[in-house]
Amino acid sequence: MQIYGLKNCDTCRKALKALPGATLVDVRADGVPDAVLAQAHATFGDALVNTRSTTWRQLDDTARQQPPLDLIKATPSVMKRPLIAVGDQLFLGWNKDVEAEVQSRL
Structure with a gap:
């Protein structure tokens, strides 16, 4: 299982802990593989870009x-972070619903 995010992102840390x-x-240091990024865009579309972030603004x-x-x-x-890869399934963001869905795949 891979979590694509930032090492200093609180949400990514919560996902990693759970x-x-x-x-x-770390997407800044290592990037996201093109295949994973393409699959994520096909799955989540424009929601993959966090338009509420400081970086976007x-x-x-x-x-x-x-x-x-x-x-x-x-x-x-x-x-948008974290992007979680479990096998060939992708999950975006971190909340109780995403956590329950990821846990059910383990």
């Missing part, structure tokens, strides 16, 4: 007009 068998992949209009996958590759911290 899922002790998971490995955190700091982007200029030109950057915001980029396709989501290009934007995430250029600025990984704009991705």
